[in-house]
Each structure stands twice: as C-alpha cells, then as structure tokens.
Amino acid sequence: MAEAARQAPGRGLPPVHLWNPAHCGEIDIVICADGVWMHEGSPIGRAELVRLFSTVLRKDPDGYHLVTPVEKLKIAVEDLPFRAVAVREAGDALVFTTDQGDEAGAGPDHALVVDTDPATGEPAPRVHVRGDLWARITRPVFYELVERAVEQDGRLVVRSGGLAFPLGPQGAGL
Structure with a gap:
C-alpha cells in the first residue's frame, strides 16, 4: 500500500496487485491509443469515472483487466493504458x-x-x-x-x- 500511496499522492491506489478474484468475463471498454476510454462504442464522458477505472486497472499475462476484490473483467487497450x-x-x-x-x-x-x-x-x-x-x-x-x-x-x-x-x-x- 505504501507504493500505491507514493504513486498517487493524496489519493492512494487500491492494492489491485493483492486481489485475486475469479475472472468474470469481458466488458466492452476500450482504451483508445489517443487516451479516450470508450464503453460500448461511446466515449466515457465522466472524468471521475475514468479515473476510478484507471485505479483498478491491472495487466495480467492474458491482458488488461479492471479488478475489484470480487470480480475481474477483461478490457481492450489499443496501445498503452x-x-x-x-x-x-x-x-x-x-x-x-x-x-x-x-x-x-x-x-x-x-x-x-x-x-x-x-x-x-x-x-x-x-x-x-x-x-x-x-x-x-x-x-x-x-x-x-x-x-x-x-x-x-x-x-x-x-x-x-x-x-x-x-x-x-x-x-x-x-
């Protein structure tokens, strides 16, 4: 957690590296090469929601996932997140x-x-x-x-x- 706090001063980050939930499938979220986060083909307009998603993003050997303590959903990333x-x-x-x-x-x-x-x-x-x-x-x-x-x-x-x-x-x- 100390590493997470250092990464985002004043905010802290969830310890996604410690969470090991079951894989729940995929969600139609794409992080485009230009940095825009899309859901079902439309840009996610709420910056706060994108920031929240970014804090629970993790890359595993099989790709990028949004991870919580109880679920893990695969997303697509065109270039880098x-x-x-x-x-x-x-x-x-x-x-x-x-x-x-x-x-x-x-x-x-x-x-x-x-x-x-x-x-x-x-x-x-x-x-x-x-x-x-x-x-x-x-x-x-x-x-x-x-x-x-x-x-x-x-x-x-x-x-x-x-x-x-x-x-x-x-x-x-x-």
Missing part, C-alpha cells in the same frame, strides 16, 4: 504526469524507454507508471525531453533519478 501529458523536474528526477493524474519519476523504479515504431520508424517513447502499466509519452512531452537531452556516445540521453535514458541516435530525426 495511459499517456504522459506533462513532465517537470523535481530534484534530479524527471516526473511525468499521466492523463489520469498519476505521477512517475523516471529512475530505477520507473524506466523511460524509447522503442522505434516498426511501421513508421518514429520513436515510440513510454514511461513505467506502476505494476505492468505504462504511459505513452505524447509528442510534445517527448520534444521537451529532446530539448533537455545531451549527447553521449552518439546518442541523445536524458538523466533522471541517477540514471541515463537514451532517447535515440543523435541526428536521427530527433
């Missing part, structure tokens, strides 16, 4: 804020990874949020990271939490 929509410096850390209000300071417990999209060749940056949940770093936030980056061994890197995270090769469209 969260989007990192802001970044700020706090001490020696880069702290990312997600579209659902979670914060993750890049460092030993929260990796910052930049893959390359195989279809487009573009960077596909992400940051670890909690459990096995990640946030896609939005393009404006990634540009902020590139502005903060330094060259190291032919690669652009940012430092956070005592670690260096590579963003990609220098001059590769970054």
Whole structure:
C-alpha cells in the first residue's frame, strides 16, 4: 500500500496487485491509443469515472483487466493504458504526469524507454507508471525531453533519478 500511496499522492491506489478474484468475463471498454476510454462504442464522458477505472486497472499475462476484490473483467487497450501529458523536474528526477493524474519519476523504479515504431520508424517513447502499466509519452512531452537531452556516445540521453535514458541516435530525426 505504501507504493500505491507514493504513486498517487493524496489519493492512494487500491492494492489491485493483492486481489485475486475469479475472472468474470469481458466488458466492452476500450482504451483508445489517443487516451479516450470508450464503453460500448461511446466515449466515457465522466472524468471521475475514468479515473476510478484507471485505479483498478491491472495487466495480467492474458491482458488488461479492471479488478475489484470480487470480480475481474477483461478490457481492450489499443496501445498503452495511459499517456504522459506533462513532465517537470523535481530534484534530479524527471516526473511525468499521466492523463489520469498519476505521477512517475523516471529512475530505477520507473524506466523511460524509447522503442522505434516498426511501421513508421518514429520513436515510440513510454514511461513505467506502476505494476505492468505504462504511459505513452505524447509528442510534445517527448520534444521537451529532446530539448533537455545531451549527447553521449552518439546518442541523445536524458538523466533522471541517477540514471541515463537514451532517447535515440543523435541526428536521427530527433
């Protein structure tokens, strides 16, 4: 629970990692690649409800689920469940804020990874949020990271939490 409280200061998160309810099936909820949560083909309009759902989201080996102490419902996620929509410096850390209000300071417990999209060749940056949940770093936030980056061994890197995270090769469209 201490980890959950640290992840969402002032709110705390339910200990979904401790819950092991029976699988109850699927629910027609999709988290779209743009961060919109859909239910039965329509956007969920209440931000408070989306935030609540986000706090009981867990990724298991068979996919993403909304989990309570008594039920577990599978949902669909097009890309990653969260989007990192802001970044700020706090001490020696880069702290990312997600579209659902979670914060993750890049460092030993929260990796910052930049893959390359195989279809487009573009960077596909992400940051670890909690459990096995990640946030896609939005393009404006990634540009902020590139502005903060330094060259190291032919690669652009940012430092956070005592670690260096590579963003990609220098001059590769970054």
